[in-house]
Amino acid sequence: MTLYHFGNCIALIYIPYYLTYKYSGLSEYGAFWKCAQAGGIYMFTQLVKMLILATFFPDNISETGSDIVGEFLKATVDLADLIGLYIVLNGIPGKGHSKVLTAGIGWAIAEVILTRALFLWVGARGAEFDWKYIQKCLESNISLVQYIATTTLIWLWSRHDMKKNLKPLVTALLVFSTYKILILDMIVKYLMIGPWMSLLLKSVVTLVIGSFTLVIYAGLAQAIGIF
Template sequence: MTLYHFGNCFALVYAPYHMAYKFSGISEYATFSKCVYAGGLYIFTQLCKMLLLATFFPDSDSNQVVGEYDAFFEILKATVDFADLLGLYFALNSIPGKGHAKILTAAIGWASAEVLVTRSVPLWVGARGSEFDWRYIRSCAESNVALLQHASTAALVWLWTRSDLPRKHSPAVLTLLALTPYRSLIEEAIASILSLSAWALLALRAIHATALGLTSLAIYAVLAQQIGM
């Protein structure tokens, strides 16, 4: 039963990533090495973020009173996540091909590295336990939502780099990019105000990621039609 539970969690986490790579068409471009490169950029970016947090926000947990939430301090910490946009920018510039291939390759490589770094060890240690726990299923579902979020963010970064982006869409792209580092804070704030459970928060994140993905796709479709991609 333990192995069965771990196998289910493993499939729920990694199968969507494999399917996204296999059936999106980017595998035909021999982009596996570029996915690995994007994953390497993710790890490098996280190390840089850790260095920035350690430099400018030292001992942040011990400096806060237990039970006290400093919103301004959390916003400042979240601002460091702008480094993710820079990392995705470099990943996109390193990938040849059409726009959709760049976006999907960077997003899948970036998200795959994230899930390997943040989910693999907890699943290996926890999901193989003697008792079934829904939190591991929820964690696996969150990784799938993260893939959609990273694909949307990569699309927005790619759109921002385009000089032929229609001027009427530029404010929307810039606004969504500016809010990207604070996405988790906004979602958690809404969950706190509405007293949402962990599963309800996951549903909120899925709805948010879907709305962001559809918006990015709509802007991308307009640009692709305009330039004949």
């Protein structure tokens, strides 16, 4: 039973990533090594973030009574992810959609392997069934959509042919994406929302961000003829 539960978790968390890679057309572009390169930059970025957090944000920051400010400053370190994704995008040749998907999927795969593989191996193989592992797997699928949307927003932000009135919206979506986890965690904690409702809230917010991003991207892509 425990092995069956572990297999279900692995399938739920990794098959959507595989299907996204396969049916997005990246396999036809031979983008595997570019995805691996994106994963390498992800690991380097996380190392830099850990060094910054360990240096400037010690564990006893909550003792100062500035929990909200401290968590906000810690979340600000996630801006390094935007820089890392920007570097990945600049290192990938090709059209806009292939660059965005390669960078986004490669970054998301690296994140899910480093943050979920050991967690599932240690926890999901336990003697007792727990819904939290299913929830974490579903949350990883939400993260896949978020990373692709964030990568698309970075690509849009770097374009010089985008309408000027859309630039503030793209910037606002990028900033919100950076602080999304902090904001949603505060809402969940304040409203005392359960884990399933919290997962639903995250999926709805991510869907809204992705929808806005898709509309902006589709408009620009149609205007410059990259479809």
